[in-house]
Amino acid sequence: MQTLKHDWTTEEITAIYNKPFLDLVYEAASIHRENADYNEVQISSLISIKTGGCAEDCSYCPQAARYHTDVDVQALMKVDQVVDAAKTAKAGGASRLCMGAAWREVRDNRDFDRVIDMVKAVNELDMEVCCTLGMLTENQAQRLADAGLYAYNHNLDTSEEDYKRIITTRTYDDRLNTIKNVRKAKLTVCSGGIVGLGETVADRVSMLQTLANMPKHPESVPINALVPVKGTPLENQPRIPIWEMVRMIATARIVMPKSVVRLSAGRNEMSTLEQAFCFMAGANSIFAGDKLLTTPNPAFVDDMAMFELLGLKTREAFKNGRPENTVKKEVLV
Template sequence: MIRNNWTLEEIHNIYNTPLLELIYKAATIHRDFNDTAEVQVCTLLSIKTGGCSEDCSYCPQAARYNTGIDVQALMKKEEVLAYAQKAKDAGSTRFCMGAAWREVRDNRDFDRVLDMVKGVNEMGMEVCCTLGMLTEHQAEKLAEAGLYAYNHNLDTSKEHYNEIITTRTYDDRLQTLDNVRKAGVTVCCGGIIGLGETHADRIKMLHTLVTMPQHPESVPINALVAIKGTPLENNKKVDIWDMVRMIATARIIMPKTMVRLSAGRTDMSVAEQALCFMAGANSIFAGDKLLTTPNPSFDEDNIMFQLLGLKPRESFKAEKEKLKDMVEA
């Protein structure tokens, strides 16, 4: 049963279930609602890198931190489409474009992004963008261009948020998500663990996601990649069991959502990633970079898929299933 009225206490009890029992429960629900052999393969490209005015403590692209990231202007459409074609040929069915902006501005660069969205959409891939804050009108323009999903993570709980970011508020993030929903674009929204948050903060973040009027269609669970030069450079590596616990809890409370095993995969063995898939993860980012941080290569992921008996999810599957149900009805 899909619910939007989960209480903090209920999520707390699920999250703190003994680990093997938690994995079993999550795997059972995952099997009831999804094809467990199917994993959505997404590729993320930084189309405009560095120089961001935000102060996100984990991010190497913030202009105020000295992380060795060179500022790069917005890429040309032809370069982006060539990268998207390469990703599609390697098995990706969703292509996400990220720009290191605080917010979208109605200017020539935004017009160029709209053109990129149209181009990738015409290739038959699900198009996702993560561009910072959006107005309702901007979200509508992206939808008209063919945008399928918009990523805008909460990162952490509302209570812990100001410890990580001060240049925009939690409510700013929620407003952008609302604007995306109103425009008819699917929502990709999750968070990062390893930011110095408590287990209670993780539970509160999941509670915020699951009590939205409609669950996000995609929930990325990221493990912090501590980057030298950022305020969080000395944070400890996230324990694999914390990732498994987060993924399993997300799967139980959001049965139909794509739960994405995101940043931090380079530090995980195939066996550890297999546990995440068993616990309910059914989406990954493929390609050698996640914006500016390392990620397993397409070849490594293909070998893992063959070993675990996994297959890539086709593009627009949810829409095809809805259409099929309507025809049969």
């Protein structure tokens, strides 16, 4: 069993990333088999609980208010709508529900109170509950934890060096501080990035180094392939070659051997064979459902057919045990 390492150098990760392709995949697959049930994949469902109108200027995102895209602004969903979506996702095989809101940051208002109610309600369904709501304070993270939240997603997107090219409305330190606040609340961390933004290999290595050298590796590491959206600054970016996605997943698996590596955005453009390479390289989670926030995603039925073809099985919720904050309290009468 590989010992977890938190002092990776740029040279070490670069050497891993640049290994001959088949050697890299073999090493990643071997490490994956040592640290997890290699043919078990977690299915997560991601829903947009508040869509569009975001004040940020993330160059890849169709939900930024300043860009002219086909995304319509929609108000925060009702709690019962979210519960219905969660039940549908669970029936389709999902063991985790992630709720995303197009906010720059969490504000202490009635909308946040409603999100707290959403977390409590979905937690009652015995699903891992994840939120991605933008920046949040330590106190807000604690409120989410007290409500039963299992994970908080806050992606780094790219390297610290490349960050200002992609986003100018917040800093890399803002991202890292939110992750620190999540850790203080004893929530699990979901944090990864996007490949295909026009970044260099050095940027990819740097991002993975930041994640792998955290005091505790993120429990979940999403690797997204950019889905260019008309109306955003990155609308003309070419599709990332599958080989580069596989290299990213394999490198993430090697440097963070116990983390769940999620094959996230961009799957809709991948064939079953291309996705199989990603699973072989160590990906052990996907987002399922016909939409990923605002971009197309394979339907549950298609993913189940792929699972059957590849001999994959779904991972149950709370595989590594329930955190204390998600345990249902017995009501004494």
